[in-house]
Amino acid sequence: xxxxxxxxxxxxxxxxxxxxxxxxxxxxxxxxxxxxxxxxxxxxxxxxxxxxxxxxxxxxxxxxxxxxxxxxxxxxxxxxxxxxxxxxxxxxxxxxxxxxxxxxxxxxxxxxxxxxxxxxxxxxxxxxxxxxxxxxxxxxxxxxxxxxxxxxxxxxxxxxxxxxxxxxxxxxxxxxxxxxxxxxxxxxxxxxxxxxxxxxxxxxxxxxxxxxxxxxxxxxxxxxxxxxxxxxxxxxxxxxxxxxxxxxxxxxxxxxxxxxxxxxxxxxxxxxxxxxxxxxxxxxxxxxxxxxxxx
Numbered sequence: 001x002x003x004x005x006x007x008x009x010x011x012x013x014x015x016x017x018x019x020x021x022x023x024x025x026x027x028x029x030x031x032x033x034x035x036x037x038x039x040x041x042x043x044x045x046x047x048x049x050x051x052x053x054x055x056x057x058x059x060x061x062x063x064x065x066x067x068x069x070x071x072x073x074x075x076x077x078x079x080x081x082x083x084x085x086x087x088x089x090x091x092x093x094x095x096x097x098x099x100x101x102x103x104x105x106x107x108x109x110x111x112x113x114x115x116x117x118x119x120x121x122x123x124x125x126x127x128x129x130x131x132x133x134x135x136x137x138x139x140x141x142x143x144x145x146x147x148x149x150x151x152x153x154x155x156x157x158x159x160x161x162x163x164x165x166x167x168x169x170x171x172x173x174x175x176x177x178x179x180x181x182x183x184x185x186x187x188x189x190x191x192x193x194x195x196x197x198x199x200x201x202x203x204x205x206x207x208x209x210x211x212x213x214x215x216x217x218x219x220x221x222x223x224x225x226x227x228x229x230x231x232x233x234x235x236x237x238x239x240x241x242x243x244x245x246x247x248x249x250x251x252x253x254x255x256x257x258x259x260x261x262x263x264x265x266x267x268x269x270x271x272x273x274x275x276x277x278x279x280x281x282x283x284x285x286x287x288x289x290x291x292x293x294x295x
């Protein structure tokens with residue numbers, strides 16, 4: 001599936017536009033407004049954000065112009081009213097492309113062979129080669145030796161002196177196949193999951209209550225939002241190091257992909273950072289559930 005240019009999709013504009021959004025299956029919309037928007041997504045300021053991973057339909061209005069778009073909530077932040085001067089309550093939404101929607105309806109459409117099957121005329125133009133023509137096209141091997149002649153003389157064999165050996169060396173010297181056996185090589189250990197992801201980011205939890213809240217809100221749904229003034233580029237792959245609090249006191253790492261980027265915008269209270277989607281969400285849920293149940 002083709003993806004638009006990341007530079008175009010990452011360019012974000014601070015705009016306050018009126019929106020109405022519907023959760024999948026709902027009939028009555030909720031009113032809100034945007035704080036920033038781009039060609040790939042937007043941040044909607046609302047006191048009732050939908051959970052991460054929710055499918056959402058959004059109507060954006062500006063004067064006499066408007067459009068409707070399908071999207072996916074990649075991160076959400078529900079903030080108490082007394083704290084909204086420090087952090088805005090809302091949700092980051094990634095727009096779904098036509099290819100995403102069509103592939104969701106008809107999974108086979110993502111196959112290039114199904115989307116672009118060869119026409120009958122193209123099939124007829126392909127020449128069919130017989131076994132004889134294929135064999136004739138292969139040139140014969142070049143002779144490795146020249147024919148012998150009657151006046152040829154045998155090449156004398158030159159014996160090269162070998163190293164001097166003592167009787168003890170004769171007993172210790174390997175014989176037969178053992179003498180031709182190559183020296184053992186040391187195999188390199190297999191790389192760990194996600195070790196080909198060059199970049200890394202860290203997310204630290206101060207208490208078990210904070211970890212459990214983040215697990216129920218984001219982690220168990222396959223993603224997480226990392227606040228940073230220097231987010232990675234869209235679609236970049238990286239490793240997320242989750243630093244767990246006492247008494248767990250350990251670091252667990254998971255591979256992820258950047259699906260939403262919120263660069264810092266001057267004069268905007270929206271948090272800067274990036275929305276991540278785990279490459280193996282089942283592993284994240286399995287390992288964190290086991291750790292939280294033990295404690």
